[in-house]
Amino acid sequence: MARENTQSIALDGSADSKVAGHFKRNRFAYVFGAIVIAAGTAIRIYLDTMGFTVGTDYYSEEFQKYWMPVLYGELILLSSFTIILSVYCWMTRETDASSISKELELSRYWKLLGIFTVMGIWAGCVASNAVESDAAWHQVTIRDTDFTPTHIVIFYFALPFLTAMLIPAFIWTHTRIPAYMNKISVPFLAVVCGILMIMPNYGFNEWGHTFFYAEELFAAPIHYGFVFLGWSLFFLVPLAMQLIGNMARLIAETTAEDYNPAAE
Amino acid sequence: MSEAQSTGLSDVEVKARQLDLKSLDNPRAMKLYRRFDGIIILVLFTFLVLGVQIQFTLTAGDWDYWIDWRDRRWWPLVAPFSLLLFIAPFTYGIWERVRLPIMATAVTTLLCLVSWLSRYLNFYEFTHFPLSFTFPSTYIGLGILLDCALAISRSLIVSTLIGGGLFGALVYPINWSFMAPYKVPVEFNGMLMSVADMMGYQYIRTTTPEYLRIIEESTLRTFGGSVTPLTAVFSALCGMVVYAAFLWVGYKINGLDKFTKRIV
Numbered sequence: 389m390a391r392e393n394t395q396s397i398a399l400d401g402s403a404d405s406k407v408a409g410h411f412k413r414n415r416f417a418y419v420f421g422a423i424v425i426a427a428g429t430a431i432r433i434y435l436d437t438m439g440f441t442v443g444t445d446y447y448s449e450e451f452q453k454y455w456m457p458v459l460y461g462e463l464i465l466l467s468s469f470t471i472i473l474s475v476y477c478w479m480t481r482e483t484d485a486s487s488i489s490k491e492l493e494l495s496r497y498w499k500l501l502g503i504f505t506v507m508g509i510w511a512g513c514v515a516s517n518a519v520e521s522d523a524a525w526h527q528v529t530i531r532d533t534d535f536t537p538t539h540i541v542i543f544y545f546a547l548p549f550l551t552a553m554l555i556p557a558f559i560w561t562h563t564r565i566p567a568y569m570n571k572i573s574v575p576f577l578a579v580v581c582g583i584l585m586i587m588p589n590y591g592f593n594e595w596g597h598t599f600f601y602a603e604e605l606f607a608a609p610i611h612y613g614f615v616f617l618g619w620s621l622f623f624l625v626p627l628a629m630q631l632i633g634n635m636a637r638l639i640a641e642t643t644a645e646d647y648n649p650a651a652e
Numbered sequence: 653m654s655e656a657q658s659t660g661l662s663d664v665e666v667k668a669r670q671l672d673l674k675s676l677d678n679p680r681a682m683k684l685y686r687r688f689d690g691i692i693i694l695v696l697f698t699f700l701v702l703g704v705q706i707q708f709t710l711t712a713g714d715w716d717y718w719i720d721w722r723d724r725r726w727w728p729l730v731a732p733f734s735l736l737l738f739i740a741p742f743t744y745g746i747w748e749r750v751r752l753p754i755m756a757t758a759v760t761t762l763l764c765l766v767s768w769l770s771r772y773l774n775f776y777e778f779t780h781f782p783l784s785f786t787f788p789s790t791y792i793g794l795g796i797l798l799d800c801a802l803a804i805s806r807s808l809i810v811s812t813l814i815g816g817g818l819f820g821a822l823v824y825p826i827n828w829s830f831m832a833p834y835k836v837p838v839e840f841n842g843m844l845m846s847v848a849d850m851m852g853y854q855y856i857r858t859t860t861p862e863y864l865r866i867i868e869e870s871t872l873r874t875f876g877g878s879v880t881p882l883t884a885v886f887s888a889l890c891g892m893v894v895y896a897a898f899l900w901v902g903y904k905i906n907g908l909d910k911f912t913k914r915i916v
Contacts, residue, residue: 436778501691508698512766515705520770523713524779527857571911578908604859606717607730611710621703622902625745626909628692637668639684640675 417502421509424549428513431541434458435521439537446533455537462545466552473556481563488566489649494638496564497631503557510550518542526604534594543590551587554580567634575627582620589613700742701762705770707738708763714860716767716788717775719834720852723868724879727789728823729887735760735791736798736819736895743802744902753802756815760795764788785851793826794819812896820891821884 411418442450482488522538529536535544558580562568568576596610641647661669675681708716711734715727743755767788775786801815802808834848852867 432773439778498688501688501695504695505691508695511702512698515702515766516769517773519702519705519709520713520717520774521778523709523717524774524781527717527860528779530859568911571913572915574908574910574912575905577915606709606713607711607715615707615710618703618706619741621699622741622745622905623908624696624699625742625749625902626906628696629745629749629906629909632688632692635688636672636675636685639681639688640668640671643675643678643681643684644671645678 413498414502416499417505420502420506424506424510425513427549428510428517428546431545432517435537435541439525440529443537444529446535455535455540459535459540459544462540462548466545466548470552470555473552474559477556477559477563482569485566485569490638490642491649493566494635494642497635497638500557500561500565500631503553503560507550507553507557510546510553514542514546514550518546523604523606526606531597531604534590534597543587547583547586551580551584554583565634567630573627573630575623575625575630578620578623579627582617582623586614586617589617697758697762700759701766704735704738704759704763705766708734708767711737717771717786718852718857719785719787719831720846720848720867722789722827722831722848724824725868725883728820728880728883729890731789731791732794732820732823732887732891733894735763735794736816736891737898739795739798740895740898741902741905743798744808744899745906747802747808748903748906753799756795756798756819757792758795760791764790764792781855785855787830789823789827790830791823791826794822797822808899812892812899816892816895817888818891819895820887820889823887824880824884 438454442448442454445451518538518541522536522542525536525538558576561576562572592613593610596608642649675685708731712727712730715721715723715730721727739756739759742759743753746752746755771783771786771788775781776783797818798811798815801818802811805811805814831848834846834851836847837844838847838850839845840850840853849867
């Protein structure tokens, strides 16, 4: 598979125009970036429209009709997405790292950066739309359930979706890129685990909230679990340095004047 | 004596370095370097936005949501504490690896951008509070001071003492021009209060503990007017300590730029 793929890879020698070449090279990031922005916009419009109209009373028929199916749909969609993609990445893994040419390896790094770009776009959407929507909601609305509309969006879709992208990306990287095969990148693992563990931490958060209905201090200690797990993003710098080091080496090698792919 | 012997590097490492240096004269390689620099900066910054938003919202958010919450005792203390804690590990990594004193400015600017967007979408559009009541504070000037201290001194210790101290001490003065109109005294039903207090009474946050009281409590308003400088000095001390502690965290995390064979 690796040898076949090598044939289709061009570093910069495409006959396309500059703009067409740019979009072609980055089609993964553009297509999936557009999909996640569309998904984020759609769920945000739903929250704006249905949040305060049918989402303030968990025991009402409207809530059960308009919000709980959204929650169930998200859980099914995201768990299926994660499991199917992870299993696919594992089942189609490379078994022989030596069969991967330098061009193919470099092209996979570019694809990994594309995957990270999509996750980055989603991270930006979550930061600007989701995080403080929960803050604003809880400072004006009585808490009568763990499944408030803002929780259904942020706890059960926005952050899990980031995890749902990170886990297959982690498996893809460790089964496709020779520098990561047969070993585990510690900073990458730390980022994945930190974001993943935010979900079990909902338990601590919601358990804390069962003590009171109407005191929403956002700097309260029951929220510090999220803060601590968010610190896993500190590992992005060593992860970026790993990628930069490996990609710089590959670029230097594959663009050298005396580079001969056939000699590999 | 060969180059490898004189530098203490292996032949392979010397060859890789020579290849790296040679690639700097190769326009094709430089184009690819610039491309991946751009993508990595984009990805790093979008994840930073999420990280700082989670961190700041859940540790100092309350003091940043409402103008009447920006008191003289807690806000100038918790805001720089929370920010320095997040900035330090990134500053350590980026300074040690690529010698760029930019992270404090980057984090504070990104926080400013995402906070404005978030306040508009969540507090103004979603829960209908006026923006004049919920606009975010600014910390960009503090970030620039911290980065300048590092750029000029080129020492993490000196920048901790000077930059960390200034970051803590100058929160109130740097926001003073935004806040001055809200500190004008008014009389309401025979009580002396500020415009900010009045707004807190008028725009009721029904589920917060502060929905019907003045934020500045106990002896704060009878303390002879020295509360602000006292807090600034204490905040400077906290700034130095927390910045130093989390630079150490950054040092440890950047040391984990490695691979492992097994997770446990």
